[in-house]
Amino acid sequence: xxxxxxxxxxxxxxxxxxxxxxxxxxxxxxxxxxxxxxxxxxxxxxxxxxxxxxxxxxxxxxxxxxxxxxxxxxxxxxxxxxxxxxxxxxxxxxxxxxxxxxxxxxxxxxxxxxxxxxxxxxxxxxxxxxxxxxxxxxxxxxxxxxxxxxxxxxxxxxxxxxxxxxxxxxxxxxxxxxxxxxxxxxxxxxxxxxxxxxxxxxxxxxxxxxxxxxxxxxxx
Numbered sequence: 001x002x003x004x005x006x007x008x009x010x011x012x013x014x015x016x017x018x019x020x021x022x023x024x025x026x027x028x029x030x031x032x033x034x035x036x037x038x039x040x041x042x043x044x045x046x047x048x049x050x051x052x053x054x055x056x057x058x059x060x061x062x063x064x065x066x067x068x069x070x071x072x073x074x075x076x077x078x079x080x081x082x083x084x085x086x087x088x089x090x091x092x093x094x095x096x097x098x099x100x101x102x103x104x105x106x107x108x109x110x111x112x113x114x115x116x117x118x119x120x121x122x123x124x125x126x127x128x129x130x131x132x133x134x135x136x137x138x139x140x141x142x143x144x145x146x147x148x149x150x151x152x153x154x155x156x157x158x159x160x161x162x163x164x165x166x167x168x169x170x171x172x173x174x175x176x177x178x179x180x181x182x183x184x185x186x187x188x189x190x191x192x193x194x195x196x197x198x199x200x201x202x203x204x205x206x207x208x209x210x211x212x213x214x215x216x217x218x219x220x
Contacts, residue, residue, distance in 0.1 A: 029172060029216030030207055030216035032206060034208060035216060038075060039081050040082075049072075054076070055069045058212050060212055068212065072212065083201050085201065085202075086202050088174040088176060088197065088198055088205070089196070089197045090181060090197075091188070091194070092166040092189075092193060095162075096163060106154055119144075133146040172217050176205075176213070176215065177213055204220070
């Protein structure tokens with residue numbers, strides 16, 4: 001069995017799969033049947049959700065926190081505007097964290113080569129490739145091209161082992177603040193996360209009044 005740090009390690013992929021299942025299996029987000037749409041909150045909040053004091057009264061953080069003020073601005077701007085565009089965010093497990101970590105130095109080496117027309121010095125990857133394609137058996141230009149193609153092939157092979165990225169889907173919990181999504185990623189996903197986003201209509205976002213930061217995405 002491959003080790004946890006190796007690409008394709010059984011335990012590593014199993015752990016990431018469990019993280020994904022746990023993340024997607026949280027309690028159900030509000031929908032048209034259980035919540036109020038962002039453009040008309042009259043069934044969930046009183047009119048003071050549209051007042052100057054709304055962030056203090058309904059804020060997630062309290063004390064007129066900047067993220068609460070931002071959320072209220074979005075909410076109030078969508079009042080009676082079902083087609084208002086709203087950008088939503090979601091922190092999702094980075095299922096390809098280990099692959100991306102190993103690919104990065106390969107991409108950095110290619111970038112360096114294209115920028116300076118020679119490979120970086122004191123680089124383990126480049127040292128191994130020079131041994132693999134010794135100058136005694138190739139011309140200089142042949143060696144450089146073989147090294148370049150080898151690195152590209154390594155990247156392609158790793159990318160093929162990657163898992164399909166998670167997307168924002170109907171009934172997902174989402175937030176209207178990127179920084180709130182970041183907080184969720186750091187606290188709930190151990191820092192191994194990506195923030196994805198999507199622009200939707202105000203009529204597609206629903207709340208039961210639990211938090212002005214968290215909404216259910218339910219397109220009709």
